[in-house]
Amino acid sequence: MITSSTLRRYRSVAVVVLAIAAISASLGTVVYAGNFFLYDENDLVNAEPERRALVIGNGQYDHLSDLPSPTVDAKDVGDVLASIGFEVTRGENLDKKGMVDKLAEFTAKLKPGDTAVFYYSGHGADLGGNFYLPKDASHPTKSSKQQLANQSLSEAKVIADLQEKAVGDGSEGAVILIIDACRNFPAVGKSSGSEGGLRAPDAAGIVALYAAGFGQIAFDRLDDTDADRNSVFTRALLPLLKAQGLTVDQIGTDVRTKVASLARAAGLRQIPGVYAQNETPIVLNPSxxxxxxxxxxxxxxxxxxxxxxxxxxxxxxxxxxxxxxxxxxxxxxxxxxxxxxxxxxxxxxxxxxxxxxxxxxxxxxxxxxxxxxxxxxxxxxxxxxxxxERGSAAALNEIGRSFQLGRHIPRDRVQAMEWFRKAADQGNAAAMHNIGLLLANDNDHQEAFSWYQKAADKGSSEAMYSFAALYEEGKVLPRNPGLASTWLERALNRGDQWTRGELRSAPGNWSEETRKSLQKRLKDAGVYHGSVDGLFQSETQTALDAVFGKT
Structure with a gap:
C-alpha cells in the first residue's frame, strides 16, 4: 500500500504513471553488449531533455484467453504519441524475455530530465503487487501466485527502472504509466490475485492512470454488438492524447468521466483509477x-x-x-x-x-x-x-532549489541550504519551508518543526500541508486527525493547489478520521451538507472548491 509518508517525502519528484512510457533522447554512442547498454556519460549530461514512449500490447497468449484489443490499442496509442513528438519503442505479444529486453532497450535511452511514458495493454494481475503478464505466462489455475509472479514483469521494476534513469539524480524528469490491464482475470490458486483493476502503485511522486479501479473489470467491449476496434478505456484515451495543451491530470480526469459514462450507459461499471502526485504540470501535446x-x-x-x-x-x-x-x-x-x-x-x-x-x-x-x-x-x-542580485528573495529560493534538485548544476545540499537561508533572511516563506524539509531529511525533526512554524506564520501553504502530514503520521508530533484536518483546511484556504489536487484525486492518502474531521469542518463553515462519512465524493469536492483560495 502507498503510505502518506512515502508520498509526501517525495512531493517534489515529478513522476507520472498512466501505462505509457515516453521519452526520447539523443545519446551519441549507445552500444548493446549482451544484457547491458553502454553509453558515453557526457552525452547524457549535455543532452537536452527528450520525450520517449514504450508501448506494449499483449493480446495473444499461449495458456490464457486471447484478448481482441491490446495489439490494436498499442498500435493506435503508439501512433498518436509519435504524431505529437514522442520517439516510440514498440512491443507486441512478447514473452517474459521479450518484455524484459524491451524495457532494458528503452531505459538505456533515458537520461535525467527526460519524459518517459509507459503504456501496457494486456492481461495483468495483483500478485502481491501489480504484474503485466507475457504471452507465455501459465494459466493461474495451474500456477502458484509466486510462480506466476516470477513468469511476469512487475510494475515495481518498471517504475524503479524508469525513475532511476529519468529522475534518479533529482532532476524533474517525468515517468507516466498508462495501464489498460486486468480483464476479468481468473483467481490464482487458493491465494487469489485480483479479479479486476490493478492497485495504485507503491511508489512516490507518481501520476498513474489505470483502465479500471481496483477490483473492477476493464472491458474490451461494451456488449456483443460493440464494433469499436479499441477497448473502452483506450477509445476514450486516444482523442485526449491528441488534444493540445491538456495536462496529464486533466487527461486522467476526462478519461475517467468518459469511461464511467460509457460503461454506465451499457449497464456496466468501470471507473478508471487516477493517481496523481506530480509537482509540476505535464503536458503531452503542448500548444x-x-x-x-x-x-x-x-x-x-x-x-x-x-x-x-x-x-x-x-x-x-x-x-x-x-x-x-x-x-x-x-x-x-x-x-x-x-x-x-x-x-x-x-x-x-x-x-x-x-x-x-x-x-x-x-x-x-x-x-x-x-x-x-x-x-x-x-x-x-x-x-x-x-x-x-536585484533583491528578489524568491529568486534566492529558486537557486537553492536548483542545487537541491540538480537542475543543470550538480546537486549540493550544503549550497542549497546556504541559498535557502539567504532567502529566509529576506522573509521568503517557501525558503523557510525548504529549510525545514532539508532538516527533516537529516532527522532533525525538532528544528524542522520550528522552520515549518516560521513558514506557516508567513502564510506558506506548503508548510501548512506539512503540519497536516505531521499530525496525520504521528511520528514527530502526536497523531491528531483533528489538527491534521485543521491544517489541511488552512492550506486549502490559502489556495494550495497540491493539497486540493491530492484531496481530489487521492483522498485515501489521508486516514478516514482525518477525512471525517475535514468534512465536519466544512459543515461548520456552511459549505457542506452531506454525511460525515469520510467519502470524498461530488458533494465533498464541491465544498472543498468553495473554501479553496478563500484567504
Whole structure:
C-alpha cells in the first residue's frame, strides 16, 4: 500500500504513471553488449531533455484467453504519441524475455530530465503487487501466485527502472504509466490475485492512470454488438492524447468521466483509477509557443521587497507565472504553484513583459519560472541570479532549489541550504519551508518543526500541508486527525493547489478520521451538507472548491 509518508517525502519528484512510457533522447554512442547498454556519460549530461514512449500490447497468449484489443490499442496509442513528438519503442505479444529486453532497450535511452511514458495493454494481475503478464505466462489455475509472479514483469521494476534513469539524480524528469490491464482475470490458486483493476502503485511522486479501479473489470467491449476496434478505456484515451495543451491530470480526469459514462450507459461499471502526485504540470501535446533555445534573457532591477504597484500593473505574465510566496508579486494575483505552472504558456507572456518593463525584477524572476517550467534550467538559473542580485528573495529560493534538485548544476545540499537561508533572511516563506524539509531529511525533526512554524506564520501553504502530514503520521508530533484536518483546511484556504489536487484525486492518502474531521469542518463553515462519512465524493469536492483560495 502507498503510505502518506512515502508520498509526501517525495512531493517534489515529478513522476507520472498512466501505462505509457515516453521519452526520447539523443545519446551519441549507445552500444548493446549482451544484457547491458553502454553509453558515453557526457552525452547524457549535455543532452537536452527528450520525450520517449514504450508501448506494449499483449493480446495473444499461449495458456490464457486471447484478448481482441491490446495489439490494436498499442498500435493506435503508439501512433498518436509519435504524431505529437514522442520517439516510440514498440512491443507486441512478447514473452517474459521479450518484455524484459524491451524495457532494458528503452531505459538505456533515458537520461535525467527526460519524459518517459509507459503504456501496457494486456492481461495483468495483483500478485502481491501489480504484474503485466507475457504471452507465455501459465494459466493461474495451474500456477502458484509466486510462480506466476516470477513468469511476469512487475510494475515495481518498471517504475524503479524508469525513475532511476529519468529522475534518479533529482532532476524533474517525468515517468507516466498508462495501464489498460486486468480483464476479468481468473483467481490464482487458493491465494487469489485480483479479479479486476490493478492497485495504485507503491511508489512516490507518481501520476498513474489505470483502465479500471481496483477490483473492477476493464472491458474490451461494451456488449456483443460493440464494433469499436479499441477497448473502452483506450477509445476514450486516444482523442485526449491528441488534444493540445491538456495536462496529464486533466487527461486522467476526462478519461475517467468518459469511461464511467460509457460503461454506465451499457449497464456496466468501470471507473478508471487516477493517481496523481506530480509537482509540476505535464503536458503531452503542448500548444504554447516558446523562446528560441539559445536565447539569453536579460532584465532590470527592483529595490522594493513589497508587492509592487510601481512600474507595471497586472499582466498576463503575472497571472501565468507569479510565485504565491514572492513578496514582489502584484497583490491582485494569488500566484501559481510549481505544481500548476504551465511553462510553455507563460514563456511568451513573460518575455513580452520583460521587454516592455526591463526594470521590473519580478518579470525577470517570473520569466525564470517559465523557463524552469519548460525544463530550460540553464537559462532559468541565469535569470534567477540576476533577479537575486536585484533583491528578489524568491529568486534566492529558486537557486537553492536548483542545487537541491540538480537542475543543470550538480546537486549540493550544503549550497542549497546556504541559498535557502539567504532567502529566509529576506522573509521568503517557501525558503523557510525548504529549510525545514532539508532538516527533516537529516532527522532533525525538532528544528524542522520550528522552520515549518516560521513558514506557516508567513502564510506558506506548503508548510501548512506539512503540519497536516505531521499530525496525520504521528511520528514527530502526536497523531491528531483533528489538527491534521485543521491544517489541511488552512492550506486549502490559502489556495494550495497540491493539497486540493491530492484531496481530489487521492483522498485515501489521508486516514478516514482525518477525512471525517475535514468534512465536519466544512459543515461548520456552511459549505457542506452531506454525511460525515469520510467519502470524498461530488458533494465533498464541491465544498472543498468553495473554501479553496478563500484567504
Amino acid at each position: 504554447g509557443s516558446s523562446l528560441p533555445r539559445q536565447q539569453t534573457v536579460r532584465g532590470g532591477s527592483q529595490d522594493s521587497a513589497e508587492s509592487p504597484d510601481n512600474g507595471a500593473s497586472e499582466t498576463e505574465c503575472d497571472r501565468l507565472a507569479a510565485d504565491p510566496d514572492d513578496t514582489m508579486k502584484v497583490a491582485s494575483v494569488a500566484g501559481v504553484s510549481a505544481f500548476r505552472l504551465d511553462g510553455l504558456a507563460a514563456l511568451e507572456a513573460c518575455q513580452t513583459a520583460v521587454n516592455d518593463h526591463p526594470d521590473e525584477v519580478r518579470f525577470q524572476f517570473q520569466l525564470g519560472r517559465a523557463l524552469s517550467g519548460s525544463k530550460r534550467y540553464h537559462e532559468a538559473i541565469e535569470l534567477y541570479h540576476k533577479a537575486a
